[in-house]
Amino acid sequence: MPALTATSSNRVAGGTLTKYTFPSASLGGLTTAVNVYVPDGAAAAPAPVLFYLAGLTCTEDTGAQKAGLFNSAAQHGVALVFPDTSPRGAGVDGEEADWQLGTGAGFYIDATEEKWSKSYNMYSLITDELPAVLGAAGLGLDFSRWSITGHSMGGHGALSIYLKNPSRFRSASAFAPIANPAAVPWGIGAFGAYLGGESVSANPTWLEHDSSALLAGSKAAPGSLHILVDVGTADQFLAAGQLTPEALEQAAEKRGAAGELTLRRQEGYDHSYYFISTFSPEHVAFHAKYLKA
């Protein structure tokens, strides 16, 4: 297990936020950074864990600084983990050229195209390596009680990782997620580059990371899924057709298991962290209900 290096530490909300770095096997050995909030008392009684996956252009700091999660997490005794959004410094040609691809835009999948596949494996980092590395480090995190949330690209990450691994998580939520990436420009660009193919017809493996397809086809026992999604009606990327929450609703309808998806359209809210910080306490409370059940 790679050693964690603590590079900063801040007291916050009756606990401690520590930034760790370590060489990530998933990312081809590149150093990755992760912020971990542990509420006081977790050394004696390990805390359940909520991951927050950030969106395009963001880092491990964005959610920590702006999402307003800490006081609610403290209130519910929940630990928070803020991973980065991509490898850094992989050296792939063009990775810095487009904010929607490469650095800051890992899309929480494992690349299969040779150009990217050595280091663009954020799915493995989030799903396997981080729980293994952080779990082994004795930080007071109880990964048997684990939930996941995220924003935009990170909302896609949270929902798709949850739906691929429903038995490993208690619940999932998202703010303005890319709900049907296989069918919208952001997802088509990223899946095309990382997984290959011009479209989902040319490469149906895209559907293995598409939350709407995953929900519609889920083998999880009916009623066992717990999903909360908020999206603002004034979200500029909703208007641009990148988010398509209706696809997720249609998938839930197709699956036909009532009460698994709560999708709220929040009147007048946009894509910003002002939107996220307004509703983040409700998301923490939603997860706490399942994490502490």
Add this chain to the structure above:
Amino acid sequence: MPALTATSSNRVAGGTLTKYTFPSASLGGLTTAVNVYVPDGAAAAPAPVLFYLAGLTCTEDTGAQKAGLFNSAAQHGVALVFPDTSPRGAGVDGEEADWQLGTGAGFYIDATEEKWSKSYNMYSLITDELPAVLGAAGLGLDFSRWSITGHSMGGHGALSIYLKNPSRFRSASAFAPIANPAAVPWGIGAFGAYLGGESVSANPTWLEHDSSALLAGSKAAPGSLHILVDVGTADQFLAAGQLTPEALEQAAEKRGAAGELTLRRQEGYDHSYYFISTFSPEHVAFHAKYLKA
């Protein structure tokens, strides 16, 4: 009254945050920006107002993005105003050379030294111009119920402006304020530049903006002042001798009016917005008690 230009608007916490710009007479005609949060319902029943003054290097966005004030403000029906920390683009020689002086470092005083005095008049902007301009704009702000808070340099600003004008404010609070600027490096540098003189002995007018001196000498009726201060014990600028909260405690003791100052040393917290966002809901609740009395 100058016209306000709305340059951005975000829905947040059951209200609207709007950034306005206007040409400021206090700042020699330079355009200044201010973020204003108005909770829903204030059009019908104007809301009491809490100013948040930010610290060195910050802008009108810093507190809005990181201080975690909105949900508490919404809960208590309080409007929030986030001014900038200095003029921008005044063209004073050297104003960009030092993060502790000039741009981002207006120190909430009116400069008397000719080099700075045309535009470095943040005291007048905060105390007179902003309430006049915002009050006349029909935004739903009730300046007859007005309180003030701030961080570091902005904590100095909040406390000193309050103590110079106790009848205009209901209450004041601060996070890690520069409590005795006339006696510490940050204040000596700024007061020396803006007001002249090498030290407070050479220029006793410095004391007119020193919260500890103002509190010790306050003519306000005993028991009429309401001040809450938080400072972290791991604050790097506390260790560096820039904050000196003990000076404020000694001033309160000298004044001899019990119960006016609550000063809390928060174990392990530092100077960052992680500290502020932990305790900001308690500050809003503190002000709401007086704003809604």
